[in-house]
Amino acid sequence: MGIDLEALFKTIGPMIGAAGTSDDEAGGGFHSLMRALVAFDYAVIFAYREKERPLDLYSTFTPDEHVVFVSLYQAGPFLLDPFYHAAREPKPGVWRMRELTPDRFFSSEYFRSYYTQTGLAEEIGFFIALEDGITVVLSLMRREKSGAFSAAEFALVKKAEPMVAGLVRHAWADLARRFDAALRQGKGGRKPLHPAADRVWRNLNLTEREASIIELVLQGHSSESIGLRLGISTGTVKVHRRNVYRKLGISSQTQLLSIYLKNLEQ
Structure with missing residues (x-):
């Protein structure tokens, strides 16, 4: 054209x-x-x-x-x-x-x-x-x-x-x-998503570091990419991720996204 x-x-x-x-x-x-x-x-x-x-x-x-x-x-x-x-x-x-x-x-x-x-x-x-x-x-x-x-x-x-x-x-x-x-x-x-987006993780009893990691996971970052962005080791990222899944009683990113979006609506 x-x-x-x-x-x-x-x-x-x-x-x-x-x-x-x-x-x-x-x-x-x-x-x-x-x-x-x-x-x-x-x-x-x-x-x-x-x-x-x-x-x-x-x-x-x-x-x-x-x-x-x-x-x-x-x-x-x-x-x-x-x-x-x-x-x-x-x-x-x-x-x-x-x-x-x-x-x-x-x-x-x-x-x-x-x-x-x-x-x-x-x-x-x-x-x-x-x-x-x-x-x-x-x-x-x-x-x-x-x-x-x-x-x-x-x-x-x-x-x-x-x-x-x-x-x-x-x-x-x-x-x-x-x-x-x-x-x-x-x-x-409808309520604007401010500051509800920040409250989601507090309502789910996640620490600030856990919240930072899980947000990056949902955005599509690998453990290696998250480690580089946050200045921590890949192993530490994986430990935090496992802890979050255990806290929330989930085993997949599908469940994690569902919980995240559901809590945004509250």
């Missing part, structure tokens, strides 16, 4: 100097810009701040797809998402999902029980860091039948990052206020 310059210029024109841009207008502008560059199946835009429930700013999903990609994701699985962790670092730029995943991500229970439901071959994201610890992530997704983005396509998309960053900073300057409002009220009648 070649660059559609006519579509590109038609999209950029109305955006220049535009005031009062809505989520749908800004999201639609991003969608049109990317369509002029590469082919993809879905676009979705989330805003992240700390461990709070992500704000769903824009998406192109059908109602059924929205349940998996947005509603279910916001309910808790986002805490294990490599994009979420890259947003919190923050890690600005344009990234392929596979560049950000832990070493055992594709064999993790999160990947098997949630991510495979999406049916995606690849996801790439623009990570735009804003003030107040907020990062907006604009994702382009391809389904398995569409295949991954080629090296040339990815290189072309990366060149658009300054333009996308400008769009984000113009359209979403009030996100801190929106996050604060969600914390006060609970969007849709």
Whole structure:
């Protein structure tokens, strides 16, 4: 697919100097810009701040797809998402999902029980860091039948990052206020996951070290990777993991994820 310059210029024109841009207008502008560059199946835009429930700013999903990609994701699985962790670092730029995943991500229970439901071959994201610890992530997704983005396509998309960053900073300057409002009220009648995400492990009577290790396990890190991140031996990681399983009366990562997500809902 070649660059559609006519579509590109038609999209950029109305955006220049535009005031009062809505989520749908800004999201639609991003969608049109990317369509002029590469082919993809879905676009979705989330805003992240700390461990709070992500704000769903824009998406192109059908109602059924929205349940998996947005509603279910916001309910808790986002805490294990490599994009979420890259947003919190923050890690600005344009990234392929596979560049950000832990070493055992594709064999993790999160990947098997949630991510495979999406049916995606690849996801790439623009990570735009804003003030107040907020990062907006604009994702382009391809389904398995569409295949991954080629090296040339990815290189072309990366060149658009300054333009996308400008769009984000113009359209979403009030996100801190929106996050604060969600914390006060609970969007849709549901409590935001802050500080509930931290309380989960205390409610399960895990020590701080045990909680750190188990979170990394759920994210898809191997014992070796966890040891390197925490500065402890692989053997110590395995001992802590066995102790957690014994405390919780479980024997698998499937059970561990189930307990984690169930406690997030309380």
